[in-house]
Amino acid sequence: MAVKSRLFGAESRMAYLLLLPTLILLAVVVGFPLVLSIWQSFFRADDGVDPETGLLQQGDTFVGLQNYADAFTSSGAGAGFWNAFWNTTLFTVVGVSIETVLGVAMALIMARALRATGLIRASILIPWAIPTVVSALMWQLIFDANGIANRLLNYQVLWTTEGWQAKAAVLIADIWKTAPYIGLLTLAGLQTIDEQVYEAAKVDGAGRWRTFWSITLPLIRPVLVVAVLFRLLDAMRMFDLPYVLLGKLRSGQTLSMLAQDAATKTDYGMASAYSMVLFCYICLVAFLFIRLLGADVLGESSTRTKKKRAKGSKPKRLVTTSEGSMA
Amino acid sequence: MSTWTSPSRRTVMARTAAALAAGAVTACGSAKPGSGSDPGEPAKADFSERGPITLAKGKDTTGHLRSQVEAWNKEHPDEEVTFLELSESADEQRVQLVNNARSKSDAYTVLGMDVVWMAEFAANKWVVELPKDRFPFDDMVPSTVTTATYFDRLYGVPWASNAELLFYRKDLLEKAGADSAPTSVEEMFEIAEAITGKEESVFGFGSQFAKYEGLTVQITGLIASAGGVLFDDEGTPHADSPEAIRAMTELRSAFDSGVIPKEALTYKEEESRQAFQDGRLVFMQNWPYIWELVNKTDGSSKVTGKVGLVPLPGIGGKKGASTLGGLNWSISAFAGNHGTAADFISYLVKEESQKEFAMATAQAPTLTSLYEDKDLINRYAFWTALKEGIDAGVSRPPTVRYAEVTQAIQESAYRIISGEAEVEPEMKALQKALVKLAP
Numbered sequence: 122m123a124v125k126s127r128l129f130g131a132e133s134r135m136a137y138l139l140l141l142p143t144l145i146l147l148a149v150v151v152g153f154p155l156v157l158s159i160w161q162s163f164f165r166a167d168d169g170v171d172p173e174t175g176l177l178q179q180g181d182t183f184v185g186l187q188n189y190a191d192a193f194t195s196s197g198a199g200a201g202f203w204n205a206f207w208n209t210t211l212f213t214v215v216g217v218s219i220e221t222v223l224g225v226a227m228a229l230i231m232a233r234a235l236r237a238t239g240l241i242r243a244s245i246l247i248p249w250a251i252p253t254v255v256s257a258l259m260w261q262l263i264f265d266a267n268g269i270a271n272r273l274l275n276y277q278v279l280w281t282t283e284g285w286q287a288k289a290a291v292l293i294a295d296i297w298k299t300a301p302y303i304g305l306l307t308l309a310g311l312q313t314i315d316e317q318v319y320e321a322a323k324v325d326g327a328g329r330w331r332t333f334w335s336i337t338l339p340l341i342r343p344v345l346v347v348a349v350l351f352r353l354l355d356a357m358r359m360f361d362l363p364y365v366l367l368g369k370l371r372s373g374q375t376l377s378m379l380a381q382d383a384a385t386k387t388d389y390g391m392a393s394a395y396s397m398v399l400f401c402y403i404c405l406v407a408f409l410f411i412r413l414l415g416a417d418v419l420g421e422s423s424t425r426t427k428k429k430r431a432k433g434s435k436p437k438r439l440v441t442t443s444e445g446s447m448a
Numbered sequence: 449m450s451t452w453t454s455p456s457r458r459t460v461m462a463r464t465a466a467a468l469a470a471g472a473v474t475a476c477g478s479a480k481p482g483s484g485s486d487p488g489e490p491a492k493a494d495f496s497e498r499g500p501i502t503l504a505k506g507k508d509t510t511g512h513l514r515s516q517v518e519a520w521n522k523e524h525p526d527e528e529v530t531f532l533e534l535s536e537s538a539d540e541q542r543v544q545l546v547n548n549a550r551s552k553s554d555a556y557t558v559l560g561m562d563v564v565w566m567a568e569f570a571a572n573k574w575v576v577e578l579p580k581d582r583f584p585f586d587d588m589v590p591s592t593v594t595t596a597t598y599f600d601r602l603y604g605v606p607w608a609s610n611a612e613l614l615f616y617r618k619d620l621l622e623k624a625g626a627d628s629a630p631t632s633v634e635e636m637f638e639i640a641e642a643i644t645g646k647e648e649s650v651f652g653f654g655s656q657f658a659k660y661e662g663l664t665v666q667i668t669g670l671i672a673s674a675g676g677v678l679f680d681d682e683g684t685p686h687a688d689s690p691e692a693i694r695a696m697t698e699l700r701s702a703f704d705s706g707v708i709p710k711e712a713l714t715y716k717e718e719e720s721r722q723a724f725q726d727g728r729l730v731f732m733q734n735w736p737y738i739w740e741l742v743n744k745t746d747g748s749s750k751v752t753g754k755v756g757l758v759p760l761p762g763i764g765g766k767k768g769a770s771t772l773g774g775l776n777w778s779i780s781a782f783a784g785n786h787g788t789a790a791d792f793i794s795y796l797v798k799e800e801s802q803k804e805f806a807m808a809t810a811q812a813p814t815l816t817s818l819y820e821d822k823d824l825i826n827r828y829a830f831w832t833a834l835k836e837g838i839d840a841g842v843s844r845p846p847t848v849r850y851a852e853v854t855q856a857i858q859e860s861a862y863r864i865i866s867g868e869a870e871v872e873p874e875m876k877a878l879q880k881a882l883v884k885l886a887p
Contacts (some may be wrong), residue, residue, distance in 0.1 A: 170571060170848060175599030176487035177571040177848055258703050266711035266719075281658070282713045283866060369858065385543055386851040387550070 155400075159321075162188055162393035165198075181390070188394035198383070198391045202398075204371055209399075211288065212375065213223070213406075215355040216295050221349055223296065224303025229337075231304065232311045243245045249301040257365035260294040264366070287372035288305075291363050295356070303348045310344030311337070346414050353410060357403050449768065490601060491781035493576040499785040500528045501792065504545065505560025505775075507536040510809045520795055527788040529558075538562050538661070549574035551784065557783040558792060561604055563595040563774045564661075564854070567846040570598040575778035582790055583797065589842045592814045596739045599847055604776030605793050606814040607802075611759075611837030612655075612669065613772040613830060615732045615742070618756040620647065629758040633673065633698055633768075636761055640707045640730050652707035654720050654732035655678045655701070659862045662716055665771040665855045666733070666846060667679065667861045670695045671763045672769035672842040677881075678857070679845040685882035687860075688875045695763055696864055696871045703865050713866055725749040735773065735809060736830045755830070759836040772841035774812070812838060849885050856881045 163185055167176040191199030205318040227245050234241045248256065263270050264280035271277050314337065322332045338345075360381065361374035374382075376399040383392035508514050508531070517531045522564065532555075534541040542565055548556050559575065569575045583605045595605035614636070616629055624643045630636035640652025656662030668678050676691025686692060702708045715723070717734060724732040725742045727750040739757070739832050742749050762766035777793045779786055795801060801815040806824055812834055818824060819835035828834075847853050860878035865867040 168849070171487045173599075174487065174490060174601075175567070175571055175848075176490060176573060178487055179572075197573075266714045277711065279711060279714055283659070283862065283868070368856070371859075385539070386849075387546060 158393045158396055161389055162391075162397050164390040166387060169429070179431065184390070186389050189398070191391070192394055192398060198388060199394075201374060201379060202395075205374045205376050205440055206402075208288070208363075208373065209357055209359070209377075209402075210373045211352060212291060212295065212359055216292050216299075217349060217352050217356050218353060219292075219296050219344070220300045220303055223300040225307050225341075225345070227300060227304030228307035228311055228341075231308050245304060246301050248298045249305070251298070253298065253361045256298050256363050257362050258295065260290065260297075261366055264290050266316065281370070282369055283370055283372050285372075287367055287370050291366060291373050294366060295359070295362055298362075299352060299355070303345075303352060306348035307341055307345055310341035314340045350407065353406060354403055357406065358399065459484070459732045485572075490570070490577040490603075491573040491575070493578070493779055493781075493786040493790070495582070495787045495790055496813060497785045498787045500526075500530070501557035501783065501785045501788050502530045502532050502555065503558045503560070503792070504532045504534055504548075504556035506534050506538065506541045506737055508533055509536070512805055512808045515723045515778050516796065516801060520792060524788075527791070529788075529792055532556065534560075545569075546574075549780070552782045554780070554783040557785060557789050559780055560607075561776045561778045563772060563776060564844050564850050566596060566604055566778075567598050568850060569600070569778060570603040571848040573781055575603050576781050577784065578605065578779070578790075583794060587816060588814045589816050589819075589835075589838055591772060591838060591843070592774060594783070595772060595774060595843050604778040606774060606796055607793075607797050608773075608775040609814050609838050609841075610733055610735055610773030611812070611834060611841045612665070612733050613757045613770070613833055613837055614760050614768075615734060615738070615755055615757050617727075617730050617751060617754055619754045620650070620730050621756075629756055629762050631738055632761050632765070633763045636731055637698075637702050637705075637707050641705065643730050644707065649728065651709040651712075651723070651729050653730040653731040653733075654701060654708065654712050654715055654723050655818060656715055656717055656720060657708070657712045657862075657865055658714050658716050658719075659858050660716060661854060661858075663861050664857045665773075667696075667857055668844050669760065669771040670699060670763070672771075673760060673766060674698075674764055675762075675766035677842075679847070683845070683847060683886055685845075685879060685886060687857075687879040687882055688872075691877055693871055696861075696875060698763055700864055700867075703867070708865075710791050715861075725751055727751055736812070736828075736834055739828070739830050740810070757833055759833050759840065765831055767840055769791050769840045769842050770837045772838065772843055774814075847886070852885050853882065856885065 163183055164181040165188065167178040167180045167182055170176070171178075174200045188198070191197045192202040193199070195202045195204075231238070231242050231245060251259075261281070262268055265271075266279055266281075268275060270280065278286050280286050316335055318340070319332065322336055326337065358377050359375050360377040363370075363375060364378055364381075367373035376395055380392045380395035380399065383389075383395060483632070504774035505513065514531055517529050521528050522561065534544050541560075544566070545556065545559055545561075546568075549569070553787050559569075561569065561575075570577075580602060583602075585602065585605075588606055589609065592606035592609045593602075595609075596602055596606050614629070620643050621629070621639065624639060624646075626639050630639055637652065644650055656666055671678050671692045674691040676689050676695065676752050677686055678692065679685050699708075703710070705711075711723075712720075717738075720729075720732050721738045721741060722735055723729050724734075724738075725748070739755075742755055743752050745752055760770050762768040777796065779789045779793075783789075797814065799815055799817060802815055803818055803821060803824065805811055806818060807827060810828060813819075819831065825831045844850070845853055856878060860869075860874050860881075864871055864874050
């Protein structure tokens with residue numbers, strides 16, 4: 122009864138009314154284009170050419186799920202789909218994993234820095250502040266056949282040709298740019314940890330490694346999981362970096378690039394189909410990630426964690442212990 | 449079904465602008481999804497309308513076009529031309545023009561068209577057919593007029609052309625005892641091999657072999673230099689012809705023997721130029737714009753004064769051929785004031801304007817007479833070679849699905865030169881792909 126009145130009472134009707142503008146806005150800005158894209162992905166432009174005049178037949182033909190079938194079989198207009206799919210997956214999984222490790226390491230350095238903290242933090246954050254296209258152009262110079270990278274290696278790797286080295290080039294440039302993002306968010310998490318927790322660990326004889334695994338990591342986990350989630354979603358729709366760095370090389374082609382490529386060929390049906398597949402893929406990954414790692418994106422469990430922390434950390438007792446031992 | 453027409457059709461209906469050209473109305477009026485409308489006749493222009501127009505072209509890097517537009521505006525205050533600069537990258541320009549055409553917008557009147565977009569824009573009726581007697585087509589180099597022709601009709605007025613040339617190191621050739629520039633590709637590779645055998649830090653030949661539009665330019669020209677054609681006049685592909693295979697085999701063996709360095713797989717125009725002016729290449733195939741740059745005396749070039757140039761050599765005794773670049777002026781089917789647009793194009797392509805432009809920017813003109821012009825011959829050392837190159841030039845395939853065609857060519861050519869695939873089977877596969885893409 123109580124639930125029912127809350128849902129349908131006059132008060133709640135007012136609440137829905139107040140929410141209406143937002144809902145309409147969302148429907149127009151998010152819902153409408155999405156539905157339109159789905160609808161468009163069922164069409165293909167007519168491409169019959171009049172043999173006398175060379176003029177093109179005008180119009181689109183409803184082809185049902187043909188665009189999706191072509192994509193999943195990598196045939197016809199969908200050629201290159203699985204290559205782009207695996208590239209996207211590789212850049213996401215490998216890239217984000219390394220970024221996470223490096224990002225956490227950066228955060229630990231930034232948090233521990235005793236002198237010139239501002240300078241160290243700023244310099245670590247510079248890559249993140251540079252626009253992707255600019256950094257891609259920069260890396261293009263570095264990865265030139267006679268560029269700095271090859272001079273340092275003292276060996277000529279043709280980074281911007283087809284092959285594993287092109288993928289490596291994308292990964293290196295991406296990690297360089299985005300690890301600081303994870304670093305920054307992790308640093309914010311680190312600063313919320315009470316210093317006393319570390320003192321307690323020290324008293325209990327925990328080494329640095331043990332402290333990191335048992336104290337630091339669990340306490341920054343909520344922040345880290347959200348940071349990694351954002352990076353995952355971001356990496357999955359990667360476009361500008363490989364587009365600028367590698368151009369049309371298959372080795373760097375991602376699903377977003379495939380969609381853009383189809384659109385420039387005025388094959389908007391196929392472009393929409395690619396976009397929808399990518400959309401579903403991202404949704405799936407986000408869903409699984411939140412389910413498995415319990416990312417707290419909406420702040421739903423903040424009250425729970427607060428309670429838990431209040432119960433679990435028991436700062437009072439820790440203080441007493443350390444004071445007691447000092448005495 | 450009748451209310452739920454396809455998305456693009458609905459966007460079209462949403463824009464019921466009164467200014468739609470007559471051709472455009474027939475183009476979209478009868479279309480039904482699923483059936484495909486009869487293409488009908490090409491879009492026609494109404495040359496009696498006059499008034500202000502716009503000019504849409506890629507970035508005016510020299511600033512010279514802008515000054516010509518200003519000169520026009522001074523004399524035609526009632527028919528003012530607004531110059532809308534598009535992006536610098538050709539791909540981006542095309543996207544801007546295509547989007548504009550698909551929405552049937554009248555924002556662009558005169559369009560600066562890369563020669564490879566002509567077929568797509570003509571077939572879609574985005575640009576109007578031009579009457580043969582309205583512009584001085586007969587005074588232009590025939591190969592440039594071909595780039596503006598689609599199914600025997602003219603859709604653009606050639607304004608700029610371009611052909612690649614062979615640049616070589618005079619000093620190194622002399623040292624090796626070669627008294628003149630090579631006249632065939634085979635001879636060129638021989639000389640290159642002889643020189644690189646002695647000079648350790650020098651590679652034989654370099655050109656644009658990265659996977660991008662430049663690779664299509666190389667391959668189309670190379671096959672023509674062996675006496676073949678990638679596409680014939682009827683639009684039928686011939687990628688597995690003996691000439692095409694001969695040309696590709698020659699190229700592949702130069703990669704295998706190291707005459708062309710592996711790093712050429714990363715070369716676009718600027719990378720080739722850099723390698724050449726650093727003194728690392730004996731021969732280089734490139735556009736004439738590099739001439740002044742490799743001869744700069746400010747120390748940026750190590751080969752200043754040591755460079756010679758000739759038209760491209762052929763293969764197997766055939767005459768060498770370059771793929772043509774260039775720009776044609778077309779008129780949008782969706783904008784008004786076609787009369788002014790036509791007059792303005794006439795103004796841009798007339799001898800006086802083209803000469804002025806060539807003197808200032810080294811852009812290859814389209815009027816035949818300008819290649820005999822004393823001032824230009826004295827100004828540019830490459831002028832006569834360039835004319836020869838343009839005369840013998842070949843167009844890239846004039847197909848509606850150019851984006852797919854060029855991609856297929858690039859993929860196959862790249863597989864061959866990078867050693868991923870062998871010449872014959874790959875060219876057969878390319879032929880199959882091109883047949884599928886042919887209309």
